[in-house]
Amino acid sequence: KQEVTQIPAALSVPEGENLVLNCSFTDSAIYNLQWFRQDPGKGLTSLLLIQSSQREQTSGRLNASLDKSSGRSTLYIAASQPGDSATYLCALSGSRLTFGEGTQLTVNP
Amino acid sequence: DGGITQSPKYLFRKEGQNVTLSCEQNLNHDAMYWYRQDPGQGLRLIYYSQIVNDFQKGDIAEGYSVSREKKESFPLTVTSAQKNPTAFYLCATSGTQKDEQFFGPGTRLTVL
Numbered sequence: 001k002q003e004v005t006q007i008p009a010a011l012s013v014p015e016g017e018n019l020v021l022n023c024s025f026t027d028s029a030i031y032n033l034q035w036f037r038q039d040p041g042k043g044l045t046s047l048l049l050i051q052s053s054q055r056e057q058t059s060g061r062l063n064a065s066l067d068k069s070s071g072r073s074t075l076y077i078a079a080s081q082p083g084d085s086a087t088y089l090c091a092l093s094g095s096r097l098t099f100g101e102g103t104q105l106t107v108n109p
Numbered sequence: 110d111g112g113i114t115q116s117p118k119y120l121f122r123k124e125g126q127n128v129t130l131s132c133e134q135n136l137n138h139d140a141m142y143w144y145r146q147d148p149g150q151g152l153r154l155i156y157y158s159q160i161v162n163d164f165q166k167g168d169i170a171e172g173y174s175v176s177r178e179k180k181e182s183f184p185l186t187v188t189s190a191q192k193n194p195t196a197f198y199l200c201a202t203s204g205t206q207k208d209e210q211f212f213g214p215g216t217r218l219t220v221l
Contacts, residue, residue, distance in 0.1 A: 045212070101151040
């Protein structure tokens with residue numbers, strides 16, 4: 001059974017800092033890995049999708065990497081802004097989508 | 110305007126009552142999913158459907174039922190058999206099981 005762990009559970013940083021969110025998983029037999037953002041009381045917004053054959057994807061200030069051999073993915077956020085404050089979840093697609101519990105990010109002005 | 114709609118946004122139910130949550134999509138996606146989210150926990154899969162008139166149980170299907178009579182719609186019924194139904198319910202779609210998933214805005218169900 002796939003297990004997904006996100007560390008840290010919560011993170012508070014000053015505005016402008018570059019930061020890395022971590023996601024680790026136990027089963028490398030996946031189709032893809034998605035990073036999502038969730039604002040309080042809202043649904044999930046897809047940020048990046050990395051196919052199993054890919055190593056990384058970039059969108060604006062976000063860069064996500066995937067290393068299946070080590071069972072790890074990272075989400076890099078450059079020049080963080082207060083509007084980046086949200087919970088970030090990673091999810092792996094195998095026979096079904098399995099989610100981590102998320103990292104709650106607060107960016108302080 | 111393409112997307113996924115869920116209604117209602119907030120729902121209150123008395124114990125012992127069944128209630129149905131709506132999920133509609135106009136993305137022309139074959140696959141649809143229902144998840145439950147509880148505070149401090151990740152999303153858990155309730156039911157999913159890869160194609161019309163077919164659906165499978167997820168990890169926590171007990172006390173829930175679904176139907177998939179149309180490609181655009183995947184309603185979830187929370188029955189009185191569900192012991193702890195208060196939660197945030199999220200509907201998602203994808204083109205296929207291997208594709209990117211997209212989520213609706215969610216329905217918050219509270220049992221009084």
